[in-house]
Amino acid sequence: MLQQRTADVPFSLEALKASLERLQTEWDKCQSSRDRDGIYRYLESVFKLVEWWAYERKAKEYARQALQLQRQPVPKIADPFAAIIFCTANPEKVDFKVRSKWARLLRYAKVFKDPDESLSDFVRRRGGINKCAARYARYFGKSVT
Amino acid sequence: MPTTNFHMDKIIRELVEESWEWDRLGRTGDFVDKNRVFSETLVELESEGDAMRFLDSRGRICWKATPQLRDYLSDLRTDALEDFWQEDA
Numbered sequence: 001m002l003q004q005r006t007a008d009v010p011f012s013l014e015a016l017k018a019s020l021e022r023l024q025t026e027w028d029k030c031q032s033s034r035d036r037d038g039i040y041r042y043l044e045s046v047f048k049l050v051e052w053w054a055y056e057r058k059a060k061e062y063a064r065q066a067l068q069l070q071r072q073p074v075p076k077i078a079d080p081f082a083a084i085i086f087c088t089a090n091p092e093k094v095d096f097k098v099r100s101k102w103a104r105l106l107r108y109a110k111v112f113k114d115p116d117e118s119l120s121d122f123v124r125r126r127g128g129i130n131k132c133a134a135r136y137a138r139y140f141g142k143s144v145t
Numbered sequence: 146m147p148t149t150n151f152h153m154d155k156i157i158r159e160l161v162e163e164s165w166e167w168d169r170l171g172r173t174g175d176f177v178d179k180n181r182v183f184s185e186t187l188v189e190l191e192s193e194g195d196a197m198r199f200l201d202s203r204g205r206i207c208w209k210a211t212p213q214l215r216d217y218l219s220d221l222r223t224d225a226l227e228d229f230w231q232e233d234a
Contacts, residue, residue, distance in 0.1 A: 008149065009184045011191065011198075018194030022211055048199050055200055115202040 011058070016065055019049055023088035031090070039129075040120035046088070047106050047119055050080045054110070081106040101133040108136035149180045151187070152207040156214065157196050161186045 026045045030038030053059040063080035066087045075096075077083040082103035085094060094102075105123065109132070113122045126132050153161065164186040169177050187208055190196035195214040201207045210218075 008180070009151075009187050012188055014192035015188070018192060018211075019197065022194060022197065022213065025212075049197075052198050052200050052206060055204075055206065115200070115204065 011062065013065070016062060017069065020066055020069070020084075020087055023049065023084065027089045031093070037120055040118075040123065042089070043102060043106065044119040046081060046084050046102075047109060050084060050106070051110065053080065079103050079107070101129070104133040104136040105129050107140070108132045149183070151183050152201065152205050154207070154209040156210040156218065157187075157190065157208045160190060160195075 023042070023045050026042045030042040050059055050063070053062050059080040060078075063077075063083035067074050067077060067083050070087055074086070077086055082099050085099045085102055089099075109119055109122055112126075113119065123129055123132055126135070151161070161183050165177075165179055165182045168182045187196060190208075191198070195211055196208045197211045198206055198208055
């Protein structure tokens with residue numbers, strides 16, 4: 001399918017910063033509430049941001065820019081999902097292992113999730129976060145995140 | 146000149162069209178490119194954290210109001226309603 005892109009509406013550095021702030025707010029909300037769906041809302045926000053970046057074939061570029069905005073030094077993170085999680089979630093609570101698991105889950109959803117389905121419904125239907133992440137690793141192998 | 150299809154929710158469309166109207170009214174006979182005004186307004190709204198892009202279920206890039214803008218509008222509405230009831234009383 002020929003994709004209609006939005007190159008005529010540039011995504012500014014300020015817009016990138018605003019997007020990261022929005023996800024940080026989502027993360028804070030999810031941490032301060034006891035709602036079990038909070039983490040799904042946060043991950044869904046990460047998913048939706050990287051999804052449109054990927055559609056525009058800019059996911060790696062924007063993720064790299066997002067990492068450059070962080071206090072240096074930052075680890076080398078190739079996967080855009082993992083990079084955005086690193087930039088927006090508290091690294092004391094989300095260590096490398098958790099980040100890597102969530103990134104695998106989101107990559108799995110990117111391949112198999114129906115556009116109409118919410119991330120939380122998809123993940124629940126597929127057995128939960130751990131199972132989705134494991135499935136991704138099984139199908140595609142673990143990649144560096 | 147072909148018009149680009151910008152897909153937006155109601156809130157963002159209102160803001161973008163208002164911007165277009167202002168731009169059009171502010172000029173005296175000069176040609177105003179609607180696509181350019183739409184594009185510049187969307188860039189501005191995104192930069193201020195008021196609009197966000199996403200892929201809709203049909204795989205199209207769309208813009209919608211961020212929770213920040215929705216909260217702001219909701220507060221405005223609450224204030225307006227309170228003022229209304231106070232005046233009414």
